[in-house]
Amino acid sequence: MVDSAQKGATHPNVIDITDLHHPVLDEIQKQVLAGAEAAAAHIVFEPQVILAAAMAQTGLSDFGAQDFQERLAVWCQSIDEDENASAVTRANLFQMMIRYAATRLRVEDIVKRHPEILEIPIERPIIVAGLPRSGTTHLLGLLAADRRFRSLPWWEAIAPVAAPDETPTPQDSNPRWTKAEQGWRTMESILPYMAIMHEFSPDHISEDIELQAVDFSSYLIEWLALVPRWRDYYLSHDQSGTYAYLRKCMQILTFLNGPNRWVIKCPQHMEQLPALYKTFPDATFVLTHRDPVGSIRSQLTMYTYAARMLRKTVDIAEPLGYWPDRYQRLLRACVRDRDVLPADQTIDVYFDEWTQAPDRILREIYRIAGVELTDEALAELHRYLAEHGEQSKGKIVYDLERDFLVTAEELRRPFGFYFDRFDVEVEVT
Template sequence: MSAGSVKGEVFDITDMHAPVLTAMQKAALAGAAQASFDFSVQAILAAAHAQTGLSDFGSMDFAPRLELWCQCVKEDSFLSAVSHAALWTMFVRYASDRLRVEDICSRHPEILDIVIDRPIIVAGPPRSGTTHLLGLLSADQRLRSMPWWEAIAPVPTAADAPSADDPNPRWTRAAAGWEQQDAMMPLMKYMHEFSPDHISEDIELQALDFSSYLLEWLVLAPKWRDYYLSHDQSGTYAYLKKGLQVLTFLRGPNRWVIKCPQHMEQLPALRATFPDATYVITHRDPVASIRSTLSMWLYASRILRTKTDPEEPKGYWIDRYRILLERCVRDHHVLPAEQTVDVYFHQWIKNPDAILGEIYAKAGLPLDAETLATLHKYHADHDPSVKGRVVFNLERDFGITADDIRKDFEFYFNHFPVEREVK
């Protein structure tokens, strides 16, 4: 498998510290400032009830977590009006989708008997290539995956029924949302794409339980981080499984490929929930992943925050990666060797076919020539280097060097044979 000879455009975001806003960005911020939102559990659940006509949320043990999410939103004084509007919409969507999940399970209790058969689960540091690997494996049609249009509306409503004018209204809504985001932040697609067909992280299903590390990507939320890391996540992983069962009932089959970087720090809960899984753990120089995260946060700040301060992501995410990788080092032993593939970035870029062969062998799936050709085609069609890439400049944008970051991760390099990639 090779990347091909055509390379996409290279983008250098030179206004990171003093963003030059477009007319559309200014209009969006001004428009959002006209609205106000009640970030309370009562208001969000009432809005979800009004939207769905349903009232059974299942176990209400999520309510304290939602309350803390709301508190973190209110305490982050630098969230922009656009962020408030987006977060309100998101919280209500999660509550509404939870209502729909509970409703379909009450009408079809057999859903909870569906076996999620030997899933392939990808985990790795955020911004390290796990999304591409997930998409690559999902190209194998023997495996079930969750595209973005389905992730944001897992249970279709009557309004989502296909028609002659629109064969998939959920896809159409997802496409409209993606077009809006792309117009607002046109370089984001080179860092993290949310087009309707891209394969989503399973964190969207965990969010129906109002947990996971998702909120940390949207709000500066150390209070939530500390709560989440100190509480058992088994219940939220059980809700993830419930979501997969619902999606299997609606659209089959039951052999899944899923991924989320968060799984690296939740390996015991992951293992207990999916004991027959094949675990694919990717590893890369943390500096390569961290510089991408820092740059993505700072670029998005021009719309999502009222200030663009490089100290915000630098002060939060370097330490957050350390916690994630420390927990992976601590708990990796709970994964059975015969079910686990550790994928090292420097090996992947040289010989991905050998690694794919190991993944398929441990998953008990034949990797024949036809399947390999399908995977090769996906890689060629979705190669990030062809699509285009953003330049990440640690010293200019964050006043820090690769060595400054890497010194806090010697424990990781000592445990896993990860090559130092960023100079």
């Protein structure tokens, strides 16, 4: 049971999390924290420890190009420097890094056995990019509902190449799906409102960031710990190599599951437009735009809600000191590099227009992509919209002034450069 202080709702579809600052933990949360303390006591964030664990798990030893080891070392150092990271965070990140290393071993192994994989074209993908918490996930899911497109469900994103114990059996036709389902149910039981803020069910369409992380890059771990060292390293290094690795993973998935027209997304692409275009020069680029305050407001609430498990102490100064600045960095890069993308391959989608007239925008996306939006396909997308609307699972209450002691105008003020470049409508007042 979730404590009433966590529920805080007077209507079944309205969820007001009233214990953000002083969490009231339920029994499951207490048990998880206690168990993690014991597990985390033996964790050592050192590259060789992580790589050795991955080799023991897979029986493989070839990680491919070795440049990732420097990035892995920065990941480890950055996580160790996060003094407020809880035992849950440390244990989760350690296991996650071993998973990425094991996946990398399997990636290199299958390419070695099937070198023809690297000749597979990734033709004219549709790539969605936009602010975190700005509707990119919903748009990706909507496009993926068109079965003519190839997308990346969560179960496949976290295990793109099956391990020997993940081959189908008469008892389980997809062990990777089953493992992802178990992980999802566990997360739901520990942080139930995360299921509304950011879904991770097995069939949920994932960001391609999971494939970038196999190269030990991307901004992924910024969402899981306070790692300014990694942020600065990542932003100061060319990401073309990691985007090439993403492409290689997509080639492998195409080889394993058949060719199709890919649709992928990641908010990080907004600050990596040159590398994105270099890697996928024939893509259709869909950039979503929203009042940054609407996105930051959501991020602050999500971060602080999860902090009851992921941080030793809950301190609103942490997300306020990091995320508004991080959004500025991302959007300044987008403004700087937007014109790198060819005009005839790119569409800017504005949040207010999308919520009012999605069909018109969908038709334009399909036109640019050169795909016919048939009546049958449009009906399928309408069914998806009806089943996955904003309030299908509940509506979170976001209150900046109550929960973070800051006004919308104070948060918006540094983003004038973004409003000057894009016709974004003020959403939060």
